[in-house]
Amino acid sequence: MVNTLDVSFVEKGPWKPDIFKGKVVLVTGGSGTICRVQTEAMVLFGAQAAVVSRNKAKTIATAEELTQLSSYGHVLPLGGVDVRNFGQLQKAVMETVEHFGRIDYVIAGAAGNFIADFAHLSPNAFKSVIDIDLLGSFNTVKACFRELVKTKGSVVFVSATLHYSGVPFQSHVGAAKAGIDALSNALAVELGPLGIRCNCIAPGPIAGTEGMKRLLPAELESKAAEQIPLQRMGTTKDIAECTVYLFSSASSFINGTAIAVDGGAWHIGSTFSRNMYPKRLLDSINSKL
Numbered sequence: 001m002v003n004t005l006d007v008s009f010v011e012k013g014p015w016k017p018d019i020f021k022g023k024v025v026l027v028t029g030g031s032g033t034i035c036r037v038q039t040e041a042m043v044l045f046g047a048q049a050a051v052v053s054r055n056k057a058k059t060i061a062t063a064e065e066l067t068q069l070s071s072y073g074h075v076l077p078l079g080g081v082d083v084r085n086f087g088q089l090q091k092a093v094m095e096t097v098e099h100f101g102r103i104d105y106v107i108a109g110a111a112g113n114f115i116a117d118f119a120h121l122s123p124n125a126f127k128s129v130i131d132i133d134l135l136g137s138f139n140t141v142k143a144c145f146r147e148l149v150k151t152k153g154s155v156v157f158v159s160a161t162l163h164y165s166g167v168p169f170q171s172h173v174g175a176a177k178a179g180i181d182a183l184s185n186a187l188a189v190e191l192g193p194l195g196i197r198c199n200c201i202a203p204g205p206i207a208g209t210e211g212m213k214r215l216l217p218a219e220l221e222s223k224a225a226e227q228i229p230l231q232r233m234g235t236t237k238d239i240a241e242c243t244v245y246l247f248s249s250a251s252s253f254i255n256g257t258a259i260a261v262d263g264g265a266w267h268i269g270s271t272f273s274r275n276m277y278p279k280r281l282l283d284s285i286n287s288k289l
Contacts, residue, residue, distance in 0.1 A: 204262020
């Protein structure tokens with residue numbers, strides 16, 4: 001995978017160069033589409049980064065590619081880390097601090113998703129998504145907590161808009177992301193007095209992501225774009241811009257909120273739902289009965 005962003009993101013954008021110089025960001029799920037571009041943005045603006053992921057080879061490749069964007073040293077790959085395992089995350093945090101000396105920002109973005117209606121969704125599959133998304137987010141912040149206290153740092157959780165309304169085939173993810181929003185809200189209140197801010201980014205229909213490929217067939221993408229108020233699919237750059245904002249001083253009084261980056265789509269209901277409901281849903285359920 002090639003880097004999505006390049007130096008033009010800095011030169012043509014609204015943000016000052018080097019706004020994150022001397023800062024360190026730890027990213028879980030950093031080799032995935034959305035979290036990767038978030039990391040790209042942070043690196044382009046001067047941050048050093050630690051990329052945490054389960055797949056060792058993919059994590060190393062991602063770090064090598066992201067290092068090409070950096071003027072301040074290489075990106076640290078921390079592969080073989082399962083966010084469901086708190087001990088592994090603690091070790092990743094220790095290695096990050098040993099390498100960079102600090103952690104200022106955390107992106108909790110490790111996630112799992114697949115298509116499954118309730119009839120086909122096993123308890124184990126439901127638990128797996130809850131554990132990766134919600135427990136993984138908790139473990140990430142818990143492992144980074146003492147470092148964030150030192151730097152009065154900031155956390156961005158990668159959430160979704162799926163739980164804003166009922167979305168078929170996504171009860172497991174909707175439940176997990178709703179939990180992440182609740183966790184972020186509680187931590188914003190509890191950790192705010194320590195100078196730590198916690199917020200969520202809730203991506204909507206973002207073109208080219210693994211999640212969108214699973215949720216929406218390519219042939220329906222143009223039709224889906226017409227159903228979004230801004231008349232286009234989102235881009236990973238849109239997520240990157242929001243990430244930079246939430247970690248920058250421009251958002252210094254933003255705490256305990258979720259920003260939906262979806263072109264207003266959630267206000268009129270899920271485009272995914274309209275393509276799946278009710279016929280495809282009923283066909284799937286009846287096949288199990």
